Amino acid sequence: MKIEELIKQTKFVSPLQKAILNLIYTYHWHVDQAAVLFKPFGITMQQFNVLRILRGKHPEFVPVGDVKAVMLDKNPDLTRLCDRLQEKGWIERETNSCNRRQVLLRIAKPGLELLEKMEPLLQQQAAEMNHLSAEEAELLSDLLDKLRG
16 A cells, blocks of 8 residues: 555655655554564564574674664663563673673573574564565665665
8 A cells, every 4th residue: 555545645745755754654564563473472673683683693792782783773771671681581691701891691592492483473474574576675775775875
């Protein structure tokens, strides 16, 4: 369905405004879709993002600052987010022995198992949303990179 129909607006200041509104609408649509998938697992999108980052560095410990630097959502309170992940047994946290102010994170075995359980559903959801060819997806990605300048 076209953005004009979804937000019941036919006139836009410019094609760029229409594209940005479409981008914002689509982002929120995607977040809603992800929330439905994540809810049965008791995980949020931000928590999933942290686990995904730590899985990529497994079995190493990673400084909190390094995780924050590559997170998709730069605003969450990472300390509280990590508290919740640790309470659920999905991550391990320790202090750097050389720099006691630096906190290190590592995905724990239950966190890896959770991601493994989620993977088939994530792949199924991606397949259901796959309305773009590989070339179109690459073009969209390139255009978004260009929009950010």
